Amino acid sequence: MSLFGLSLRSRRAKSAQTAKDRLQILLAHERGRGSGAPDYLPALQRDIVQAVRKYVDIEMDDVDVRMDRSKDVSSLEINVEIPAAKTARLRSKD
Amino acid sequence: MSLFGLSLRSRRAKSAQTAKDRLQILLAHERGRGSGAPDYLPALQRDIVQAVRKYVDIEMDDVDVRMDRSKDVSSLEINVEIPAAKTARLRSKD
Numbered sequence: 126m127s128l129f130g131l132s133l134r135s136r137r138a139k140s141a142q143t144a145k146d147r148l149q150i151l152l153a154h155e156r157g158r159g160s161g162a163p164d165y166l167p168a169l170q171r172d173i174v175q176a177v178r179k180y181v182d183i184e185m186d187d188v189d190v191r192m193d194r195s196k197d198v199s200s201l202e203i204n205v206e207i208p209a210a211k212t213a214r215l216r217s218k219d
Numbered sequence: 220m221s222l223f224g225l226s227l228r229s230r231r232a233k234s235a236q237t238a239k240d241r242l243q244i245l246l247a248h249e250r251g252r253g254s255g256a257p258d259y260l261p262a263l264q265r266d267i268v269q270a271v272r273k274y275v276d277i278e279m280d281d282v283d284v285r286m287d288r289s290k291d292v293s294s295l296e297i298n299v300e301i302p303a304a305k306t307a308r309l310r311s312k313d
Contacts, residue, residue, distance in 0.1 A: 146249065149247045150246050151246075155240065181256075181259070
C-alpha cells in the first residue's frame with residue numbers, strides 16, 4: 126500500500142553485507158484540503174527517536190534526519206546506523 | 220537517500236484532494252550479518268502509535284498496521300487516516 130508517495134520495497138542493498146544494523150524511519154503527513162493541521166512531525170520525530178532508544182543503545186550522533194516540507198505534505202526521513210556491538214549489548218540484557 | 224529499499228518520493232496521490240489528513244510511518248530494521256539483534260519492531264510500533272496520539276486524537280480503529288519479516292529485514296507500515304474534524308479539534312487546543 127502506498128498512500129502518497131511513500132513505499133516499501135523489498136530489494137536489499139549491498140550494505141546488507143556489512144556488520145551494522147540499520148534502522149530507517151520515514152514519516153509523511155498529508156494535510157487534507159483546508160484542514161490547517163499543525164505540523165507536528167518535528168515533535169513526533171523526537172518522540173520516535175526517544176522510543177527507539179528504549180530498544181537500541183544509540184547516540185544522537187548516530188541519527189541522521191532529513192525533512193521536506195511543501196504546502197500539503199511534510200515528510201521526514203530518519204536513518205540510524207547501529208554498530209553491531211550496541212545491538213549485541215542490548216541482546217545481552219534480555 | 221535510500222538505505223535498503225525504503226524511499227521517499229514526491230509525487231502526490233489523488234487522495235490529496237480529500238478532506239482527510241493522512242499520516243504514514245514506515246520503519247525498516249535491517250540486521251547486519253551475525254548481529255542477532257532482537258526484533259523490537261512490534262514493541263516500537265505500540266510506542267509510535269502512542270506518540271502519534273499525543274498530537275492527533277485518533278482511535279485505534281483509525282490505525283492500519285502491516286508488518287513484514289524476513290531473515291535480515293523487518294519492516295513495519297503504519298497508516299493513519301485522520302478526519303478533518305479531529306485535526307481541527309487538535310488545532311483549537313493550541
